[in-house]
Amino acid sequence: MxxxxxxxxxxxxxxxxxxxxxxxxxxxxxxxxxxxxxxxxxxxxxxxxxxxxxxxxxWPSKSDLLLDALVEGARGLAPAPDEGDLGSDLAAFLTATFRGARDPAVAAALRQVAAEAQRDPRAAGLLRSFTEDRRRVLRGLLERAAARGELSPAADLDLLVDQAYGVLWYRLLIGHAPLTEAAAAALAAALARQATASP
Amino acid sequence: MxxxxxxxxxxxxxxxxxxxxxxxxxxxxxxxxxxxxxxxxxxxxxxxxxxxxxxxxxWPSKSDLLLDALVEGARGLAPAPDEGDLGSDLAAFLTATFRGARDPAVAAALRQVAAEAQRDPRAAGLLRSFTEDRRRVLRGLLERAAARGELSPAADLDLLVDQAYGVLWYRLLIGHAPLTEAAAAALAAALARQATASP
DNA sequence: TTTTGTCGGAACTAATCGTCTCGACAATCG
DNA sequence: CGATTGTCGAGACGATTAGTTCCGACAAAA
CATH class of the missing domain: 1.10.10.60 (Homeodomain-like)
Structure with a gap:
């Protein structure tokens, strides 16, 4: 220790x-x-x-502490699956991600840090690096699928990442719908359909 | 008056x-x-x-005032186009919506109300009704396209709405990417591809 | 003219973050 | 061992902010 x-x-x-x-x-x-x-x-x-x-x-500020509590609570949810199929990889990753964000402590920390990030540039930077890390994991998953030729050449990887995490944050912060496993599966299917569809 | x-x-x-x-x-x-x-x-x-x-x-609270300033600033951006084509309707609507949210006063009000909604249930309710209104407009646009038979039967209208506004709020609150017209057009094209792709 | 409710202005309460001070204590060095 | 150094729990303090309350002045109606 x-x-x-x-x-x-x-x-x-x-x-x-x-x-x-x-x-x-x-x-x-x-x-x-x-x-x-x-x-x-x-x-x-x-x-x-x-x-x-x-x-x-x-911890230099409250936001740092909350982000630490967050990371500790979300431990083990980081790795992206790599089974060789976009649909199942995406479904597994988004299901695990939604489940992690449904943890009450994790959800509360995410919401509070996001709220403080709107006022405090320091908290904004912290939140930004946190989300960048998560984006990179999902983007890696998509890049592997692209390398396997599973994606349409028109697919915009960054936009796909924005759509996935956008739904997560939107539901988390507005609260109009829950982060259920069914929602994660539907989102994964929709994104896979979009990424593989020809333009 | x-x-x-x-x-x-x-x-x-x-x-x-x-x-x-x-x-x-x-x-x-x-x-x-x-x-x-x-x-x-x-x-x-x-x-x-x-x-x-x-x-x-x-105004009963600061959030009510900010939301009023918001609505006044976003006036005229509400109507959804109806030209009889999903792709162009979606592109026009999302471009106008992103442009509205790029207005500094509107963006600041949205961010501040969203931040307060994470602490104050009253602000959360206000924000919820505001977003519900906007969701209804976009959902109506999608429903008209569905009535014209433009959408795949597998398309989930609420999920499409979540993705569109999800990207908007995600970029607005995290700030990793701007709400450009190009981004709106790309998002519209991606969602149209997803909605029309066969499962 | 009296009553009534809004006006600008400011004091006040309560919550909160982050800093600073205090005496107590523990670990290291001479 | 004894002095130095830095952390400990506890809490006062300054600064900021949302929302409330009081004040004297004023305007509109009865």
Whole structure:
């Protein structure tokens, strides 16, 4: 567990990783229990039995903390399948992605970070790199299908990625429809039909 | 300009509609000038030369005011074309919609209302009815094409609407790509291909 | 002229993020 | 061992903001 110790001389008390873990755990629990309302840093500190200063010693801002809680909650959902067929790969990936975003803590963190990104350029940058990572995974899946000759030459990979994640974010932030597995499967089928259709 | 006067007995000073117009105008100007940061009610009141009380006499919350400024800014973009061809109707509608959302004041209002909707259920409801209206317009366009037999029986109209507005909101809120006319045209072509492709 | 409700202006409450201070404590160095 | 250094929990503090309330002035109707 102690792998990133600095190599320079270091005197004084060491940071307590247990405190950081307690903070992350409290953040996830509050995000999960939060009834649509935002989670405050004070509430996280109180729930973790920790001073606010300790939070800001580990994370530079609330958005960083929420994004960390997010990444931890979404762990294992990253890899894109590669079974050699666009339709099934896309269905598997979107189903897993929708399922991850349906987790209450993950959904709340995504929504709160997205909300803060509209005001705070720092949060906007964080969210942007997070989404870029996810885009790259899906784009890789599509590129493999294109290399196999499964896609129409008219297919626009970036637009396909926008359509997939667009539906996810749109439903997540507006809330007019749920992120069900059926919706993921239908979206995968629709995108595969579009990508393979001749212009 | 005085068309919605109450019919009941009314004593006392009348509300000054000029003040309401000044407030809306100030809100739009601040949204346009705002550098990504949010617009505060105090700033709007000061810019309009108006007391905050006057703002809250006309609008129950900041979100209502922003949504009003939004609707006023997006006026005239509502109607869906009906030229009898799915491809050109979709391209015209999405181009006009993207152009409307590219207006700085409209974009800022959309982003700020969306951000507040993640915390405030009242703002969420407002945003939901706004988006429902827009969804209905696009859905009507698709239904007319379906009635003309232009769509594959496998086409899912609501999913198509989700994809169109999904790309719009995703780009608007994440900011990884602009809402250009070229993007609108490409999206329209892609959705038309998807909707007409046989399963 | 009196009553009634809006006007601009400003003080006020409450929530929130992030900074700073405090005494206590732990780890390292001399 | 003892001094130094940096983290700990706890909380005060400044800044910002949404929304409420009070104030004296004013306008429109009774």
């Amino acid at each position: 102690a792998d990133d110790q600095g190599r320079r001389a270091h005197t004084g008390r060491r940071r307590n990783e247990e405190a950081a873990r307690a903070i992350l755990r409290a953040a996830r629990e509050l995000l999960e229990r939060g009834d649509g309302a935002g989670v405050s840093v004070d509430a996280i500190a109180a729930a973790a039995g920790v001073g606010k200063q300790t939070i800001y010693r580990w | 005085a068309d919605d006067q109450g019919r009941r007995a009314h004593t006392g000073r009348r509300r000054n509609e000029e003040a309401a117009r000044a407030i809306l105008r100030a809100a739009r100007e601040l949204l346009e000038r705002g550098d990504g940061a949010g617009v505060s009610v105090d700033a709007i009141a000061a810019a309009a030369g108006v007391g905050k009380q006057t703002i809250y006499r006309w």
